[in-house]
Amino acid sequence: MTVLSLIACVSLLAWLWLTFCQGDFWRTDLRLPPRGADEGTPRPSxxxxxxxxxxxxxxxxxxxxxxxxxxxxxxxxxxxxxxxxxxxxxxxxxxxxxxxxxxxxxxxxxxxxxxxxxxxxxxxxxxxxxxxxxxxxxxxxxxxxxxxxxxxxxxxxxxxxxxxxxxxxxxxxxxxxxxxxxxxxxxxxxxxxxxxxxxxxxxxxxxxxxxxxxxxxxxxxxxxxxxxxxxxxxxxxxxxxxxxxxxxxxxxxxxxxxxxxxxxxxxxxELAQLWRMVSRSAYAQLRHNVLLLIGTVLGLTLVYLVPPVLLLTGLVLATPGVAAPAFAAWLLMAATFRPMLAYYGRPAWEALLLPFTAALYLLMTVDSAVQHWRGRGAAWKGRTYPAPDRQQSRNGRRPDLSRNP
Incomplete structure (x- = not known):
């Protein structure tokens, strides 16, 4: 097994895990739970x-x-x-x-x-x-x-x-x-x-x-x-x-x-407005941790960018061992994205664009980290919030509020 086919297979395994073992995250059928009383019943304040x-x-x-x-x-x-x-x-x-x-x-x-x-x-x-x-x-x-x-x-x-x-x-x-x-x-x-x-x-x-x-x-x-x-x-x-x-x-x-x-x-x-919406909190989501940032960049690359790149590579080099798992991974990616596109009234073919969108999110995440390193923190409507460790040094010890589950 070549290095490229191994990478393609790892990407496919990642998508198999996400599709079947990540809490059915791709489903969009969760709406408000059943009501506790009939409509018109007096409600709490x-x-x-x-x-x-x-x-x-x-x-x-x-x-x-x-x-x-x-x-x-x-x-x-x-x-x-x-x-x-x-x-x-x-x-x-x-x-x-x-x-x-x-x-x-x-x-x-x-x-x-x-x-x-x-x-x-x-x-x-x-x-x-x-x-x-x-x-x-x-x-x-x-x-x-x-x-x-x-x-x-x-x-x-x-x-x-x-x-x-x-x-x-x-x-x-x-x-x-x-x-x-x-x-x-x-x-x-x-x-x-x-x-x-x-x-x-x-x-x-x-x-x-x-x-x-x-x-x-x-x-x-x-x-x-x-x-x-x-x-x-x-x-x-x-x-x-x-x-x-x-x-x-x-x-x-x-x-x-x-x-x-x-x-x-x-x-x-405009893209700039969407970019700010994502980048202002992306690095905070990673607990302002450089190792988590590196892991996220590598993970996004493996999961979202590898499939289309290796599919094209496998087709050009005529190596089915690379193209086949890369194609399967891209299909799973598109299939899991399709319900969300339907929820937003978008056509199914746009699911094929997800690798490009993921590349933009990767850049937004890196930009979020760069802004924090420059001391600009999470800037929003004229205010800038530094990373928690900087706030802690200013205001005394306080709980960590950015830990992931």
């Missing part, structure tokens, strides 16, 4: 907390969808203006005063975050404090639009039925795929996330895997308080995964799936 920083562009489409929720219980919306300079707060107040708003709106501002806090989490903490003694908190981003029954469906699913319900229910919002770059990058973004955090493993009690989607997360206030509140993840760049992990470690049940009622209205028309 809920506060919807929306952190917003310079969101005037998307707020007219997202905030009215929250204010128009048809909910059979006490609910209110709290928008936390996180130091916006584009009139986000004033626009929110205007939208809240419209006659079609069904839920009351509070607009508030916490001021600049103290050292050791990310801006979003400082805003969430402020909103949670204002929410008072409610049973549930819906933490949702300012670019997320909900159908009118979204809140009711989330709470009903969290209440559960015979299975006892959940302490955290999260939906991965359907992202925009209007432009060509979005169509290329976005489905793969969700696919890679599910591969890293298989939803079925995350939803299984006792499993070490735990994940959530920060754009739409409903959490019991009691469960959040039990694990130390928002302060327990105050410096986490990947706050959604860390929150789910804490709730699960604290004995709570969590659930994560794809959304039918929740959509992101934020456009990413």
């Amino acid at each position: 809920v506060a919807i907390v929306v952190p917003a920083r310079d969101e005037a562009e998307v707020l007219p489409e997202s905030l009215p969808s929250l204010l128009a929720q048809r909910y059979a219980g006490d609910a209110r919306v709290i928008l936390v203006d996180d130091g916006s300079t584009d009139g986000t707060g004033d626009l929110a107040r205007e939208l809240g005063g419209r006659p079609d708003a069904l839920l009351p709106l509070t607009v508030t501002s916490p001021g600049e975050p103290p050292a050791g806090w990310t801006g979003k989490l400082w805003a969430l903490r402020h909103g949670v404090e204002i929410a008072g003694d409610v049973e549930y908190l819906l933490l949702t981003d300012a670019d997320i639009a909900h159908t009118p029954d979204s809140l009711d469906a989330l709470v009903a699913s969290a209440e559960g039925g015979s299975d006892g319900g959940y302490d955290l229910v999260s939906q991965m919002a359907r992202l925009s795929v209007r432009t060509r770059w979005e169509q290329l990058i976005v489905p793969a973004f969700v696919y890679f996330f599910a591969q890293l955090y298989p939803f079925r493993w995350s939803n299984k009690p006792g499993s070490r895997t735990a994940a959530a989607a920060g754009g739409c997360t409903l959490v019991r206030r009691e469960a959040l308080a039990r694990v130390g509140g928002v302060a327990a993840i105050r410096g986490a760049v990947i706050d959604d995964v860390n929150l789910a992990r804490l709730v699960k470690r604290g004995g709570g049940r969590t659930w994560l799936g794809l959304a039918d009622r929740v959509d992101s209205v934020r456009p990413y028309p």
